[in-house]
Amino acid sequence: MSALAPNRIARLRLDRWAIALVLVAIYLVGLVLSPSAFGNPVYLLNTVRQVTPVGIAAIGVTMVMIIGGVDLSVGAVISMTVVLSAALMDGAASNMPLAIAVACCAGILMGAINGALIAFSRVSPFILTLGTGIALIGLTQMFTGGTARGAVAPGFREVFNARLGGTLPVLALFLLGLTAVGLVIEKRTLLGRHLFLLGSNAQAARLAGLPVRGITIAAYTLSGLFAALAGLALLARSGVSSTQAGQGMEFQVLAAVVLGGTTFEGGRGGIIGTVIGVLVLGLAFNLVNVMGLPYHAQLVVMGAIIIAASALYGQLGGAGN
């Protein structure tokens, strides 16, 4: 009823900022428990560096989830990119540009295949990307013969894993830059608006003459590209080739996107929320680390934090819908 409008608007605003409140809350808890760590900019920036691969992949997955889809293949794309680019670099600096280009193209190809299969068939995105992800893991293993291949080119790690002025990690800047690219796509391009229209009401989008298939393919292609860039970031951070580097990462990505306010129904949310969601996960992980819990207990606490944050978020905003 229209008479309830003022209340609804207040709710929507709160809804938008809820995840930022969660971030501040977790930060404050960390500051109390471990002032030396959470009060230190170097430590915090290192946290950002840690979450960069998940963050980059989450930007792409956000676009897919805005149209009401989902991409479970990002973990497999990350693993593939890590192995593929390491193998192509083969320890030589001169191979680096080719390796990066091929890795990006592979991600784009994988995303485009996902998008086309979803646009032209009636398979649910959940099942389809689960399937293509599993197939890609298999292809990656076949390509490597089961063991990690290749070596990082000299310079690649040094540049991307450096800290400007000894504090600001280049990877954090990389995340910042790609966030900006994602935001421009989301807010300033025709595609960005089309993503929201399609996610908001697919039937109305079709009737309004939107290129529904094209939008779908574009969203998944971007998700593939961002997953490939996430793989490159992961390779820069770890420095070692691994066939399982991205295993399970899709779940961290999904958790971050959903925490950030982009729902599985689509039509709402956005990249800012996603990046804050990624930071919430990163800080929460560091928080349990600082508390000195063993790794498996850390996972339990992490899971609980995700659920609690999501519930809080629902209380603040989502409940109105």
Place this chain on the structure above:
Amino acid sequence: MPLLEAHNLSKHYAGVAALTEVDFSADAGEIHALVGANGAGKSTLMTIIAGANTPSEGTLSLDGVPLRHGGPAAAQAQGIATVYQEFSLVPHLSVARNIFLGREPVTRLGLVDRAGLIAQTCALLDRFAITLDPMAEVGTLSVAQQQMVEIARALSQPARILILDEPTAVLSLAEQENLFRIMRRLRADGMLVLYVSHYLNEVLEIADRITVLRDGRIVGTRKAKDLQISDLVQMMIGRDAPVAPTAADSPERAANFVITYATHAGQQELTMQAGEIVGLAGLVGAGRTTFGRAIAGLHRPGAIATLTHEGALLNNSTPRQAMRAGIAYLTEDRKKDGLFAGLDIVANATAAALPRTTRGGFRRPQVERAQAEAVLKRLHLVAARLGMPVAQLSGGNQQKVVLGRALMTEPRLLICDEPTRGVDIGAKAELHQIIRDLAANGAAVLIISSEFEELQALAHRIVVMRDRCFVADLPVGQADQQEMLIAASGGPTEKETA
């Protein structure tokens, strides 16, 4: 003493007044209509009487005894029964089970007493002369029959007031007559029938007295026999009807759209001219919407529309192609495939014409806003700001936004499916004027409407559809409602198919 009396009734939502100091009374043995534009407060008043809503201030009394507020169940116990527009039936249960749902007579073993249930149902249906098979599964019944089940359910407990919310919106003429017959019978039994409706001609036909609301206040209560539609409209909108319901002059341009419609019932043609408004009449289920959607590229197997414009074939293979060919379709179901409910007005209005506002794939929000503003101004959209979510607008304003979206594509052929459904009378007149202007500027317009008055007010020509076929094509001057209904329902001797 009046049977139902409301004194100084007010209702506020978050500080906004939906009803202000309403005094209202209605008698036993009366059919009393509540009318008003959307947002006038008639639904609020109705839900308060039905017990589904509590007033912020004021009292309600039945026979001089104040009513207890205790939700719909308490109202029902005190003799107030309500049939809402949305039904609450269980589709896979029988008519009898639905009527006595939760109150079934039971045998000594605690099982449903089927024989008793059927007997009670038959008695109830006989008492109100409702023709229904007590054993029929409700899901298999027509909408009109389901409505009868709802009414029977409402009357299965002793009631002194029956509230009917927009009961005729879904009915054909014969079904409506049947409903009116039952209403008159209830009146003769000394019951008060409160009748909420948009359809003024029906209100004048059936009601004894009419109470008009505007902006949450009572404008007045009059005897129906003293009123004309124009009086009612004036009371509802507080001024004279903004447009006289006369069709625009017939255009004299050459025929240029030829629509070929292929269905299992055969292949037929419909021609339209630029500047012409063609009304498509027919009963619910005649296939008008399927036809309109097929033209717009939403084909179904067995319903394929192809069309030529001045001899050249237009590509309408998908909605996107149809839109490129200059065909726009205004959906009858805004929620389902019209609105982008979570997005703002500008996003909704520009959705179809977005590429016209962009440069090199980049959006220009100022241009979007300016274009949306221009078209929505033309449509007299009332909104606090263009950045507000479209879901917060009234039905009429939502319809203007969706129509604005179609207009921004500059269509040569516009198909309007029930363009004023759920729209208040002021906005309706405005929408009619917009459609006339559009035709005057050279667009061909196909209007699908279940309201004869709307077709008569808008169209140059009225085509009647029955069972997927065009069965009559009349200039509006010669189109007489009776004749049209006969054509739509397959002649006086045949049984209606709707």
